[in-house]
Amino acid sequence: MQPPLVNDDVWTRRGISLLWDADQLSRLCSADRVISLRQFLQMHAGGWSQVQAHLVDEIALVVAGLDACLDALPPDEMAEWLQETLYAAVISFQREVAGGGNEAALIFWVVDHARLKRNVSEDAWSWQGTAEHRALQIPLSHCLFNGAQHDLKEILDSKGHCLGLFHPRIS
Numbered sequence: 001m002q003p004p005l006v007n008d009d010v011w012t013r014r015g016i017s018l019l020w021d022a023d024q025l026s027r028l029c030s031a032d033r034v035i036s037l038r039q040f041l042q043m044h045a046g047g048w049s050q051v052q053a054h055l056v057d058e059i060a061l062v063v064a065g066l067d068a069c070l071d072a073l074p075p076d077e078m079a080e081w082l083q084e085t086l087y088a089a090v091i092s093f094q095r096e097v098a099g100g101g102n103e104a105a106l107i108f109w110v111v112d113h114a115r116l117k118r119n120v121s122e123d124a125w126s127w128q129g130t131a132e133h134r135a136l137q138i139p140l141s142h143c144l145f146n147g148a149q150h151d152l153k154e155i156l157d158s159k160g161h162c163l164g165l166f167h168p169r170i171s
Contacts, residue, residue: 005141009167010168011125011155011164012028013060013104013105014098014101014102014104014105014168014169015105015167015169016090016094016105016144016145016167017100017108017155017164017165017167018066018108018113018164019062019107019108019109019110020110020113020116020163021157021161021163021164024141024157025045025062025109027171028038028060028107029054029056029060029062034062035054035061035063036063037064037068038169039063040061040093040159047096048093048096048097051059051093051097052137059103059104060105060106061097061104061106062104062109064109064111065116066108066110067095070138071130076140078138079139082138082144083143083146086143086144087143087146088105091171093106093164099157101169102169103165110164114132115127116140119137123150124139124140124141124142125141125152125165126138126139126140126141127140141165145167145170146170151169152165152166153167
């Protein structure tokens with residue numbers, strides 16, 4: 001079954017996205033507007049008091065480093081960290097900054113999208129481990145979207161190329 005598709009730019013204004021197209025990222029914002037995952041988690045810890053200064057066009061927060069963070073974590077801690085730490089920050093952003101998910105977008109820049117694999121039988125997008133942990137498959141969509149991965153859509157450009165994944169709102 002083909003996943004639902006997004007053919008417009010709604011993902012730049014609301015919801016949560018994983019973006020891997022470098023050209024699309026450069027059209028969205030300049031490199032100095034992208035914050036690190038560490039900064040994102042610090043803003044969460046600080047109650048989002050600094051977030052307005054980092055929003056692109058006052059409506060999107062672009063975060064880099066998720067893939068590097070996953071690679072740095074011990075394999076047995078990845079899913080737990082995603083579910084307990086990152087998910088809590090994403091939900092908080094959606095509630096406190098994005099007005100429930102409709103007033104701002106949270107976009108995670110992922111450099112190596114080839115490591116994301118769609119597993120149709122599990123209705124999941126999995127993150128494949130590196131080198132010695134190549135067999136490791138973390139159900140990224142289950143962990144990050146807390147079981148609401150069935151609403152995940154592929155972001156397509158005008159030529160039908162997949163640029164990333166978009167979720168309108170998680171709970």
